[in-house]
Amino acid sequence: MARIDLNHIRHAYGANPKSDKDYALREVHHSFEDGGAYALLGPSGCGKTTLLNIISGLLHASHGQLLFDGKDVTRLSTQERNIAQVFQFPVIYDTMTVYDNLAFPLRNRGVPEADVDRKVRETLDMIDLASWARRKARGLTADQKQKISLGRGLVRSDVNAILFDEPLTVIDPHMKWVLRSQLKQLHRRFGYTMIYVTHDQTEALTFADKVVVMYDGEIVQIGTPAELFERPKHTFVGYFIGSPGMNVMPVAVEGKRAKLGEQVIDLPGAPKAEGNGIELGIRPEYVRLGAKGMPVTIRKVEDIGRHKVVRASLEGREIAAILGEDDHVPADPHVTFDPAGINLYDKSWRVEMGA
Amino acid sequence: MEKTWNNKAWFMVLPVLVLVAFSAVIPLMTVVNYSVQDTFGGNQFFWAGAEWFEEMLHSDRFWAAMGRNLIFSAIILAIQIPLGIFIALNMPRKGWGVPVCLVLMALPLLIPWNVVGTIWQVFGRIDIGLLGYTLHALGFDYNYVNDPFDAWVTVIIMDVWHWTSLVVLLCYAGLVSIPDAFYQAAKIDGASRWAVFRYIQLPKMQRVLLIAVLLRFMDSFMIYTEPFVVTGGGPGNSTTFLSIDLVKMAVGQFDLGPAAAMSIIYFLIVLLLSWVFYTVMTNYDVEK
Numbered sequence: 001m002a003r004i005d006l007n008h009i010r011h012a013y014g015a016n017p018k019s020d021k022d023y024a025l026r027e028v029h030h031s032f033e034d035g036g037a038y039a040l041l042g043p044s045g046c047g048k049t050t051l052l053n054i055i056s057g058l059l060h061a062s063h064g065q066l067l068f069d070g071k072d073v074t075r076l077s078t079q080e081r082n083i084a085q086v087f088q089f090p091v092i093y094d095t096m097t098v099y100d101n102l103a104f105p106l107r108n109r110g111v112p113e114a115d116v117d118r119k120v121r122e123t124l125d126m127i128d129l130a131s132w133a134r135r136k137a138r139g140l141t142a143d144q145k146q147k148i149s150l151g152r153g154l155v156r157s158d159v160n161a162i163l164f165d166e167p168l169t170v171i172d173p174h175m176k177w178v179l180r181s182q183l184k185q186l187h188r189r190f191g192y193t194m195i196y197v198t199h200d201q202t203e204a205l206t207f208a209d210k211v212v213v214m215y216d217g218e219i220v221q222i223g224t225p226a227e228l229f230e231r232p233k234h235t236f237v238g239y240f241i242g243s244p245g246m247n248v249m250p251v252a253v254e255g256k257r258a259k260l261g262e263q264v265i266d267l268p269g270a271p272k273a274e275g276n277g278i279e280l281g282i283r284p285e286y287v288r289l290g291a292k293g294m295p296v297t298i299r300k301v302e303d304i305g306r307h308k309v310v311r312a313s314l315e316g317r318e319i320a321a322i323l324g325e326d327d328h329v330p331a332d333p334h335v336t337f338d339p340a341g342i343n344l345y346d347k348s349w350r351v352e353m354g355a
Numbered sequence: 356m357e358k359t360w361n362n363k364a365w366f367m368v369l370p371v372l373v374l375v376a377f378s379a380v381i382p383l384m385t386v387v388n389y390s391v392q393d394t395f396g397g398n399q400f401f402w403a404g405a406e407w408f409e410e411m412l413h414s415d416r417f418w419a420a421m422g423r424n425l426i427f428s429a430i431i432l433a434i435q436i437p438l439g440i441f442i443a444l445n446m447p448r449k450g451w452g453v454p455v456c457l458v459l460m461a462l463p464l465l466i467p468w469n470v471v472g473t474i475w476q477v478f479g480r481i482d483i484g485l486l487g488y489t490l491h492a493l494g495f496d497y498n499y500v501n502d503p504f505d506a507w508v509t510v511i512i513m514d515v516w517h518w519t520s521l522v523v524l525l526c527y528a529g530l531v532s533i534p535d536a537f538y539q540a541a542k543i544d545g546a547s548r549w550a551v552f553r554y555i556q557l558p559k560m561q562r563v564l565l566i567a568v569l570l571r572f573m574d575s576f577m578i579y580t581e582p583f584v585v586t587g588g589g590p591g592n593s594t595t596f597l598s599i600d601l602v603k604m605a606v607g608q609f610d611l612g613p614a615a616a617m618s619i620i621y622f623l624i625v626l627l628l629s630w631v632f633y634t635v636m637t638n639y640d641v642e643k
C-alpha cells in the first residue's frame with residue numbers, strides 16, 4: 001500500500017491545449033493517504049475517470065507529477081506502478097477458470113506456481129468464490145465476475161492501491177449492497193488504499209472515509225460525508241449531494257443580514273464578502289415550515305416515505321423543504337432558516353462568516 | 356400457462372416454403388431422381404438403383420478429384436485464417452486509416468469470380484502477363500499451363516488474394532467489438548502481447564472465426580469458376596477439382612446418372628465436414 005501524491009496534475013486529451021477548456025483535468029493537487037478509502041464523486045465528464053487512469057498509468061498526464069510513497073512514478077508504465085483496477089464492466093478472461101483468472105496476474109509476473117496457488121486460494125476465500133474455483137469464468141453472474149476483477153487485484157499482495165471505476169454499474173441493486181459492504185470489510189481488514197470513482201452519492205458516502213468531489217476538471221471539495229453535507233465548499237457540492245439538493249438563492253448582504261427580495265434573513269455571522277454574486281445556500285433539511293417567518297406559496301408536496309419534500313415558492317424562487325412524515329403543511333405557510341444550516345457563497349465558492 | 360394452438364401460423368411460412376421448394380428442394384430432388392436412373396437420351400429413363408453410387412465410390416477419378424479438393428481446402432484454410440487474423444490485428448482501429456483499409460479489403464470481394472479468374476489468367480501468362488513475364492525474365496521456370504506445381508501455386512495465390520479479405524473483415528469486426536477495458540485490465544495484469552491475443556482477442560474472435568472457417572471451407576471445397584478460367588482443370592487433371600469434374604461429366608459427357616450420384620455424395624461430404632467443423636469449434640471450450 002502506498003500514499004499517493006498528485007502534484008499539480010493537468011491533463012488534456014488534445015495535442016495543443018490552449019485555454020482551460022481544452023483540459024479534461026484543469027489542475028489537481030492532492031494526496032491520498034496510505035490505507036485511506038476515498039471516493040471520487042462527480043457528474044459524467046467531470047474528469048474523474050481521467051484522474052483514475054492517470055493514477056493507474058493507463059494515461060500519462062500532460063503536466064504534473066505523480067508520487068507513490070514519495071517515489072516519482074509519473075513516467076512509469078501501468079505494470080511498473082503495480083496498481084489494481086476494477087472497471088465499470090467486469091473484465092474476465094472467458095476461456096479460463098475462476099482459479100486461472102486469479103492466477104493470471106501472478107503467472108504473468110513469473111511468480112513460482114506454489115506461491116501462486118497459496119495466494120489464489122487466499123484470495124478465493126477473501127472474495128467468497130472458493131467453491132467456484134474450477135468453474136469456467138464465463139458462466140458467472142455479473143457480481144461474481146466483478147468479484148473476479150477485484151480478486152485479480154487482491155491476489156497481488158503488494159499492490160500500491162486498488163482503483164474502482166464505477167464498479168457497481170451493472171450489478172443488481174440488492175447485490176450492490178452486499179458487494180459494497182464486502183469492499184468495506186476488505187478495506188478494514190487489510191488496509192488497502194482504495195480510490196472509488198462513482199457518480200452515485202449514496203455509493204460514495206457509504207464507501208468512503210473521505211469523498212473527493214470533482215466538477216468540471218477540478219476538485220471542488222474534499223471532506224468527510226458530514227462535511228460535504230453541512231458545509232459544501234462550492235454550490236455544486238450543495239446541488240450534487242443531498243436529495244433534494246441545497247437551495248441556493250441570490251441575496252444582498254448587509255453586515256449580519258441577508259436580503260432576499262423583500263425578506264431579511266439573520267445570518268449567524270458577518271460574511272467576509274460583499275457586492276454582487278453573493279448567494280445563500282440552505283439545505284431543505286434546515287428549512288423550517290411553520291406559521292411564522294417568510295411567507296411562501298406551496299407548489300407541491302412529495303411524500304417519499306420517510307419524509308415529505310415540500311416544493312414552495314419564496315419571493316418567486318423555487319425552494320424545497322423537508323417535512324417530517326407526520327407533520328402537516330400549515331394553512332398559512334411561512335418558512336424560517338435554521339442558522340446552523342446557512343452557508344454563503346461568493347461566485348459559487350463558500351465564504352466564512354465572522355462573529 | 357396454457358398454450359394456444361393456432362395452425363394458421365403455417366400460412367406465414369408458406370411463401371418461404373414455396374421459394375425454397377423451387378430454388379432448392381425441387382432441383383435437389385431432380386438430381387436425386389437422375390441419380391437412381393439411367394438414360395440413353397430421348398427422355399427415356401430406366402431404374403438403376405444404387406448402381407451409380409457404387410460406381411462413383413469405386414471410381415479413381417472421383418477420389419482423385421476429392422483428394423485434390425481436400426488438399427486445396429486445407430492449404431487455403433492454413434494460409435487464409437492465420438493471414439486474415441494477422442492482417443486484422445494490424446489494421447488501424449481509428450483515424451483515417453480505417454476506411455482506407457476497409458475499402459482496400461472489400462475490393463477483391465466485389466470482383467466477380469470469372470473476372471478474378473481472367474485477371475489471374477492474364478496476369479500469370481508468360482507472354483503478356485506482368486507476373487508470368489517478370490518471373491520468366493528473372494529466370495524462373497514458371498508456367499502454369501505446363502507445370503502442375505505452378506498451376507497449383509497460381510490457383511492458391513489467386514484464392515488467397517481473392518478471399519483473405521473476408522477473413523480479415525470478419526476478424527476485424529470481432530476485434531473492434533472488444534471494449535478498451537479488456538486491454539487496460541490486461542495491462543494492469545501484466546499480460547504479454549501473446550497473452551492478450553490468446554486470452555482476450557482469440558476468444559472474442561471465436562464466433563466470427565467459426566463463420567470464417569465454415570465459409571472458406573465450403574467455398575474452397577466447391578471452387579469452380581476461378582480454376583476453370585485460369586487452368587481449365589489442367590495441366591492434365593492436376594487442378595481438376597470436384598466441381599470441375601462434375602461439370603465435365605454432366606455437361607461435357609452428358610452422363611447424367613453418375614453426375615447426379617456424384618453431386619449427392621459431394622453435397623453430403625460438404626454437409627458432413629461443415630458439421631464437424633461447427634461441432635469442434637463450438638465445443639472447443641464448453642464446460643466439462
